[in-house]
Each structure stands twice: as structure tokens, then as C-alpha cells.
Amino acid sequence: QVTLRESGPALVKPTQTLTLTCTFSGFSLSTSGMCVSWIRQPPGKALEWLALIDWDDDKYYSTSLKTRLTISKDTSKNQVVLTMTNMDPVDTATYYCARSSTGSYYSHYFDYWGQGTLVTVSS
Amino acid sequence: QSVLTQPPSVSGAPGQRVTISCTGSSSNIGAGYDVHWYQQLPGTAPKLLIYGNSNRPSGVPDRFSGSKSGTSASLAITGLQAEDEADYYCQSYDSSLSGPLWVFGGGTKLTVL
Numbered sequence: 001q002v003t004l005r006e007s008g009p010a011l012v013k014p015t016q017t018l019t020l021t022c023t024f025s026g027f028s029l030s031t032s033g034m035c036v037s038w039i040r041q042p043p044g045k046a047l048e049w050l051a052l053i054d055w056d057d058d059k060y061y062s063t064s065l066k067t068r069l070t071i072s073k074d075t076s077k078n079q080v081v082l083t084m085t086n087m088d089p090v091d092t093a094t095y096y097c098a099r100s101s102t103g104s105y106y107s108h109y110f111d112y113w114g115q116g117t118l119v120t121v122s123s
Numbered sequence: 124q125s126v127l128t129q130p131p132s133v134s135g136a137p138g139q140r141v142t143i144s145c146t147g148s149s150s151n152i153g154a155g156y157d158v159h160w161y162q163q164l165p166g167t168a169p170k171l172l173i174y175g176n177s178n179r180p181s182g183v184p185d186r187f188s189g190s191k192s193g194t195s196a197s198l199a200i201t202g203l204q205a206e207d208e209a210d211y212y213c214q215s216y217d218s219s220l221s222g223p224l225w226v227f228g229g230g231t232k233l234t235v236l
Contacts, residue, residue: 037225046125047161047169047212047227060224096168106216107175108225109159113168 002026004036004097004114011120012087018119022080022097026112029055029075035100036080037110038071040093048093052100052108053080060105087121094118126151127213127228134234135203143231145196145213151226153194156216160189160198163210163230172211173198200233208235 008020020038027034037052051071052060061069070083080097095117098110128146135141145158152158158176161169171180173189176196188199196215200207213228 046229047214049225049227052225062224063221105224107157108216109157109171109174109214110161110169111171111174111180113170116168 002099002112004099004112006095006097006114006117008095008117008119010118011122013123014088014121016087018082018084018087018091020082020084020095020097020117020119022082022114024078024080024097024099024114027099027101029053029073029078029080031055033101033103035108036073037098037100038080038082039096039098039110039113040091041096041116042090042093045093050084050095051082089121092119092121125229126217126226127215129211129213129228129231131229132232132234134236135200136236137203137205139203140199140201141203141233142200143198143211143213143233145198145228147194147196147215147217149194150219151194151215151217152191152196154218156218158189158191158196159214160187161212161214163212165209169212203235205235208233 004024035054038050053071068085073080097114099112100108160173162172163169176191177189211231217226
């Protein structure tokens with residue numbers, strides 16, 4: 001079955017760089033159509049899509065956060081990594097990775113999600 | 124401010140029917156892009172509830188249904204049950220260049236009275 005799991009630091013200081021890893025199983029990111037996204041949710045607030053990487057190594061970023069984000073994949077390890085630079089307390093959130101796999105990007109939906117990892121930004 | 128607008132809260136008694144609206148614009152729902160819905164139970168990750176406007180993944184009860192018209196979409200829940208108490212989010216694609224590509228609504232908290 002498909003599973004995803006996020007890992008990374010629970011606490012980062014302002015201005016530091018956050019690195020999160022999504023380790024997945026049950027599918028391969030080398031399969032045509034497969035994609036993994038990062039999505040975050042500040043406490044008590046709504047979901048926000050951050051970045052997506054596809055099987056062909058194409059990458060898409062939220063316009064508002066594009067300058068701070070980098071997404072990459074290691075297909076052999078079944079991992080996707082997100083880095084976010086210059087962390088700020090407003091970036092405190094639960095960070096999720098999620099799979100999507102439709103043929104058209106316009107129709108993308110997230111069918112499997114990790115459990116999420118809470119990242120707190122504080123000095 | 125979310126690109127897709129949802130009511131902050133809705134409520135209903137057990138057995139009743141409730142609907143949750145999701146209003147977008149000409150750069151997302153109105154452009155013909157599909158709408159998807161997620162259910163987030165307290166303290167858990169979101170779960171796909173409806174995809175492609177009106178399709179239910181395997182295992183989702185047929186009490187849940189989705190529809191789309193113009194620049195809006197709706198999620199309907201019939202035969203409301205206590206276990207339906209959760210946050211619900213709509214999601215679509217947005218083609219404007221001023222924001223993210225895949226967008227969510229602000230979420231709606233469903234309370235079962």
C-alpha cells in the first residue's frame with residue numbers, strides 16, 4: 001500500500017534553513033505521472049501548497065515562496081527533500097508530503113498524505 | 124486570504140443534510156479546472172473525499188457528494204453522523220501568475236449538533 005512519512009527537525013531558529021525529507025513506499029517516482037508535493041498548515045489555519053516534483057524531475061513552486069524553496073528527489077531511496085531558507089516564526093506549521101498522479105496538472109489532487117511533521121520556528 | 128472561499132463553519136443535526144460551498148474565480152474553478160475535497164479529522168492528516176468534482180475514492184460513503192457550477196463547487200453530506208465532525212477543504216488549480224498553482228480553500232468546520 002502507499003505510505004508517506006515526513007521527517008525533519010521539530011524546532012528551527014529564525015533565519016535558519018529547514019530541510020524536510022519525505023520517505024515513501026508503494027509507488028515509484030520514476031513512474032510516468034507520479035508526483036510528490038509539500039503542503040503546510042499553520043496551527044488552526046488552512047492548507048497551503050508549497051512545491052511539487054514530478055517523475056520527470058520537473059519542479060513547481062508556490063509563487064509567493066518560490067525564492068525560498070527547493071524541492072528534489074532521490075528515486076533510488078524513494079525520497080523527496082524540501083529545503084526552505086530564511087525561516088521565520090510565521091513558517092511555524094505542520095508540513096505534509098502528499099502524492100498526486102493524474103495525467104493533467106490541471107486535475108491534480110492529493111490522494112495519499114503523510115502524517116505530517118510539526119515545525120516550530122523560534123529562537 | 125485563501126484563493127478559494129469557504130464558509131468558516133456549518134452545522135447540522137444527526138441525520139440532516141448539509142452543504143459546504145467553495146467559491147473561486149475565472150482563474151481557477153471558473154476556468155473549468157476540477158475541484159477536489161478533503162476531510163481532516165481533528166489531529167490527523169487530510170484525507171481525499173471527492174476528486175474530479177464528483178467522484179468518490181473507494182471507501183468513501185455515498186453520503187458524500189460533490190458538484191460544480193460556474194465559479195463555485197459544493198460538497199453535500201446527507202444522513203449526517205457524529206463521525207463527520209471535521210474540517211473540510213476544497214482544492215483546485217489556479218492559472219494566475221500571482222500565486223501558487225494548486226490552491227486550497229480556507230476550510231470549513233462542520234459541527235454535528
